[in-house]
Amino acid sequence: MKKKSALLALALSGVLALTACGGKTEAPNNAGNDAAAAKTVRLGIFKNVTHAPGYIALEQGLFQKYWGDNVKIEVQAFDNGSDFSTALATDQIDLGFVGPGPATNQYIKSKNFRVISGSNNGGAVLVAGKDSGINSVKDLVGKTVAIPTKGSTNEISLRLLLEQNGLKVTTDTSGVQIIARAPADTLIAMRQKEIEATLIPEPWGTQMEQEGIGKVIVPWDQIPPNNGNYPLTILVASDKFLKENREMAKQAVKANAEAIEFIKNNPDKSYELINNRLKELSGKGMDVNLIKAALSHLNLTTDVSKEAIEEMASVSINAGYIKDVKKEELDLSQFLDLSLLDEVKQGK
Structure with a gap:
């Protein structure tokens, strides 16, 4: 009986030793403790x-x-x-x-x-074309403003900005018209003076400003809601x-x-x-x-x-x-x- 106990103790000590030496094969803080982590x-x-x-x-x-x-x-x-x-x-x-x-x-x-x-x-700004005559949000009446895509966070910010300034979104010149264009296409359209303003994520606004084709009229920390935050x-x-x-x-x-x-x-x-x-x-x-x-x-x-x-x-x-x-x-x-x-x- 003593012999069996000694053998059992030896076996357990061997397992513990192997466990202690097996640190290098342990998984890192990866898939955590999930039972069946995704591969x-x-x-x-x-x-x-x-x-x-x-x-x-x-x-x-x-x-x-x-x-x-x-x-x-x-x-x-x-x-x-x-x-x-x-x-x-x-x-x-x-x-x-x-x-x-x-x-x-x-x-x-x-x-x-x-x-x-x-x-x-x-991280979004409102940019107006350099020669568009737009110097403030209120100047957007009768103008077309581009956003990256319909329903985007940028469009929501634009609608809030217009609302704050008493302007409406319309399909005619009585208010502000909104169109959707990818930022790269908006940059080209601004160069060619096909659009007059855009609420767009950075760095597109900065690029338009540096190229001299646009000017930021509402900086990122004044865009609603919460003034950029x-x-x-x-x-x-x-x-x-x-x-x-x-x-x-x-x-x-x-x-x-x-x-x-x-x-x-x-x-x-x-x-x-x-x-x-x-x-x-x-x-x-x-x-x-x-x-x-x-x-x-x-x-x-x-x-x-x-x-x-x-x-x-x-x-x-x-x-x-x-x-x-x-x-x-x-x-x-x-x-x-x-x-x-x-x-x-x-x-x-």
Whole structure:
């Protein structure tokens, strides 16, 4: 009996020794404690500098750092929030970065994804053509103003700006007409004087100003709501991904937060990294000075204002982008799930 006990003790000590020596084979802070962590994560992002934290998280390998080398990351680039939100709602992507305007519009329809963190506040400006005669918002009466896409966060800001100045959106010259054009097309149209003004994300406004074809008449920190301190880029995840890979979703929140700190602490290095990712996503880079100017017009933060998102949603209801919902019936309490962000902030 003593012999068997001795053998058992020896076997247990051997197991403990192997466990102690096996540190190098342990998974990093990756897929966390999920029972069946995803082997592939489909991440969506825009071809726009306002998604800088996402760019840095990819370039610095922060998602890979937290998820582990065994996880394959498939990056899908989008031109607008409507396409992104549709892809998220229809299980074509798992999580990613988008504007609150189109994301809210889609959420009202599908209710199958959540906001899990902020990434960037502000970063859009109102630009008028140099020779347009427009020097203030009130001068937009009878003019046509371009926005990147219908229902976008930029359009919502424009509608709020017009409302603040007592102007209406119309289809004739009695008010302000709104048209949708991609930022690159808007730049060309501004050069050719085909449009008179645009509310557009940076760095397009700065580029128009530097080229001498436009002038910023409302800077980023005066754009509503909250004078520029409104969510422009948020991190969202599908309900399916949150249910099956909640710890991985939290690690994504960590990667986003770490990327924000990296940009703040290493701005010069960040410009080049952002440009590298921009080249990969869009096929061409951007003057580093433009990227620098754009980042100076952003408030990079993980915080999310529920009140600002609700205000923007009310504008979308008035504009007809959110249908069959009255403003007094609007309930976005489940749209924001910031519990993971709270855990990250608490160091969990």
